[in-house]
Amino acid sequence: MCGIVGAVSQRNIVPILVQGLQRLEYRGYDSCGVAVQGQSLPGTGSAGLVRARSTARVAELMAQVEHTGLRAGTGIAHTRWxxxxxxxVHNAHPHFSHGPGVAPAEAERPGRVALVHNGIIENHEALRAxxxxxxxxxxSQTDTEVIAHLVDSLYDGDLFAAVRAAVARLHGAFAIAVLYRDEPHRVVGARAGSPLVLGVGEGGTELFLASDAMALAGVTDQxxxxxxxDLVDLQLGRYWITxxxxxxxxxxxxxVRTVLAHSGAAELGPYRHYMQKEIFEQPRAIADTLEGVQGIVPELFDGANAAAWRVFKNIDKVLILACGTSYYSGLVARYWLEDIAAIPTQVEVASEYRYRTSxxxxxTLVVTISQSGETADTLAAxxxxxxxxxxxxxxxxxVATSAMVRECELAYITRAGVEVGVASTKAFTTQLAGLFLLTLALAQSRGRLSEEQEAQHLxxxxxxxxxLQGVLALEPLLISWAEDFARKENALxxxxxxxxxxxxxxxxxxxEISYIHAEAYPAGELKHGPLALVTDQMPVVTVAPNDQLLEKLKSNIQEVRARGGVLYVLADAxxxxxxxxxxxxxxxxxxxxVLSPLLHVVPLQLLAYHTACARGTDVDKPRNLAKSVTVE
Structure with a gap:
């Protein structure tokens, strides 16, 4: 979702800020901007805060910055969703406060406060009034501008004190980075409900803020x-945290931890889009995720306290909390957990769970599933x-360093690598691999996994x-299907x-990526309503493995065909x-x-991808969506 980068240094940090935004582009965004201290480098202009903003890509912002010759040693930058x-543009970050009485027409003159913000301020209307x-x-219409004006109204010579007083009045989720005109070598940050990290440059001479360590890849790994x-105060060569x-x-x-973050700007190689690349990376991602698994033991899930064996012996049920694609991986896991481990399992949409009486x-073992480990709804649940x-x-x-991992007693870290495309692919299949291992470990701890069964599953x-390589070889056939789908507006x-x-x-x-309206149903539900939608203009995709429900599924296929529906069937040989x-x-x-879900999902990924290509959509950055959803 939104991305933050900030820096305090004695060198020009504008290229670092913009490059940091480029590394965060995979999250999705619809505007971007940078604000710097005009007097934080010798000879760089008059006092005050100046900014550049754009509703185009970060590359356009970079061109704008280079054209104006913007240079500074202190600054903040942002990608906004x-x-x-x-x-x-007027809603894009960074937001300024010029003090009371300044008309919107003067909004682009050098400001007193500059601020970037991830999250949502729930009491912004009362504060605005x-x-x-x-x-x-x-x-602007943003809740963020409220924080900038609030900080300005509370400023009395000390930016840190003003930010501390301001955040005490905020309700909601936020990560912020703030500059003040009269303190040219200082950035103050704060977080509550949204991630924020501090980066320490070589020798501690320069300091950085970011919403994700990836933004600082190649700049610092500390x-x-x-x-x-937490609140953090960055000044030249020193920092404080409260x-x-x-x-x-x-x-x-x-x-300070050493984090080897990888840049999201990985090479595409022979692929048209990151999504296609990531679909084809799934065999390697699965192999990496399973690397080192020699046997099924609870210790595969040990956290810092090596407590998995004790935990597994003291639970009677499982509660899975997740959102979006991760929620669907949890639904698959429920079948495994109840069938193989015989443990009652409940799967909840995280954004709904905490708002109902349960x-x-x-x-209960509470299992969260998240690609980023920073999903706001899942963390709150x-x-x-x-x-x-x-x-x-x-x-x-x-993400081994994420809030989700830090806040959970136990963890299984998948090794999908950086996933740039907003629509998740390899993160989903590696989640399924991790959840299947969890199923086997719980089955073993409950005495339901024999040595022979363990060997077969491994x-x-x-x-x-x-x-998976064999499934990926089906791509040419799925391109042919995609040509049909590209002309449709609905699918089942x-x-x-x-x-x-x-x-x-x-x-x-x-x-997500083709903008075709699509719904999914258990096939047995067709005659309970969805069959009314079936015409020759409604393609019906059917996942047909050779399992105990195959004959029932064949009957459902005939129900569609009898109504003139056109079927696209992924069938076992x-x-x-x-x-x-x-x-x-x-x-x-x-x-x-039982592992066939990992194989059957891949053709569906390829079908969506090639349909989107045929329709000419922005595959890696679909409209209105973000990669890491850090607001509720």
């Missing part, structure tokens, strides 16, 4: 992870579950990369059993479903039993 106010009464004039409620209680924190409380059970007394927590996550896991996806969540994921992928008029069949290379 619109929440309050349309994606227009109060500030307007005090003479502050607003030039990272301090700020915790909930905790939520306002007390200063030492290095032991917020240690019945907590302290003998996790904290809610812990407040209800459910202290046994585990996360399946792709063999199947190790063969997955090869099996059907699945049964543990492939119903795969149908949901296939529909989501098509929606031995299903005896053949292509005919109105039925297009692609045969999967092999049947893969």
């Amino acid at each position: 619109a929440t309050h106010g349309a994606p227009q 109060e500030l307007e009464q005090r003479g502050y004039v607003f030039s 990272i301090v992870y700020l915790e909930e409620g 905790g939520a209680d306002g007390q200063p924190l030492d290095a032991a409380a917020r240690p 019945v907590p059970d302290p003998r 996790l904290r809610h579950a812990k407040k209800l007394g459910m202290q046994h927590t585990l996360t399946v996550c792709n 063999q199947a896991l190790r063969h997955l990369p090869v099996a 996806f059907l699945g049964r059993g543990l492939h119903y969540p795969i149908a949901l994921e296939g529909a989501l992928k098509l929606k 031995d299903t005896r479903i053949a292509s005919s008029e109105g039925i297009h069949v692609i045969r999967m290379p092999e049947h893969y039993g």
Whole structure:
């Protein structure tokens, strides 16, 4: 989602700020900007804060900055995903405050306060009304401008004190970075509910702020992870951190960690888009995620306290919390956990879970699933579950240094690598691999996994990369299907059993990047309503593995065909479903039993990708969407 980069240095940091924004482009954004201290480098202009903003890509912002010759040693930068106010330049960050009484027409003159913000301020309307009464004039529709004016109104010679007083009045989630005109070598940051990290440059002579360590890749690998409620004060060659209680924190409380972040600007190689590249990286991502797994033991999930064996012995049920694609991986895991481990499992949409009355059970393992480990809704749901007394927590996550990993008792770190495309692909399949390992570990701890079964499952896991290569070879056939789909505006996806969540994921992928309206149903639900939608203009995609529900699924296929519907079937080789008029069949290379969801989702990813290409959409950065959703 939104991205923050800030710096205090004795050299020109404008290129670092803009390059940091480029590394965060994978999150998705609709505007960007940079603000710098005009007097933070010798000979760089008059006092005051100056900025550049754009509703185009970061590359256009870079060209704008280079054209104006913007140079400074202190500054902040931002990529915005619109929440309050349309994606227009006047709503783009950084936001200025010039003090009370300044008309919007003067908004681009050098400011007194410059501020960037990730998150949502829930009491912004009340604060705006109060500030307007005090003479502050607003030039945007954003909640962020409220914070800038609030800081200005509280400033009395010390930026840190003003920010501390301002955040005490904010309700909601935020990470902010703030400059003040009269303090040219200072950036103050604060976080509550949105991630923010501090980067320490070589020798500690320059300091950085960022919403993600990736933004600082190639600049510094020395990272301090700020915790909930922290404020940080960056000055030339030194920094201070205070905790939520306002007390200063030492290095032991917020240690500097070496983080080898990889830039999101990886080479595309022979691929047209990052999404296509990431689809084809799945065999390697699965192999990396399973690397080192020699046997099924609880220790695979140990956190810092090596507590997995004890936790697994003291739980009676599982509660999975996740959003979007990660939620669908949780739905697949429910089938595995109840079938193989015989443990009751509940899967909740994280954004809904904490707003309803539920019945907590302290003998529940709360499992969160997140690619970034910073998903705001999932973090909030996790904290809610812990407040209800459910202290046994585990996360399946792709970022080892994320808030999700730090806040959970146990963890399994997937190794999908950086996923640049907004529509998740390799993160999803590696999540499934991690969740299957969790299923086997829980089954073993409950005495439901024999040595023979363990060996069979491990063999199947190790063969997955090869099996995935076989599925990827189907790409030319899926390009042919995509040519048909590109001319449609609606589609249905059907699945049964543990492939119903795969149908949901296939529909989501098509929606996300091609903008075709798509829905997914358990195939048995067709006659309970969705069959009314079926015409020859409504393609119906059916996931048809050779499992115990195959004959039922064949009946559902005939229901569609009898109504003139056109079917696109992903079938195992031995299903005896053949292509005919109105039925297009692609045969999967092999049947893969309980792990077949990992194989069947890949053709659906390719179908969505090539349909989007045929329609000419922005595949890697689909409209209105963001990669890491750090606001509720």
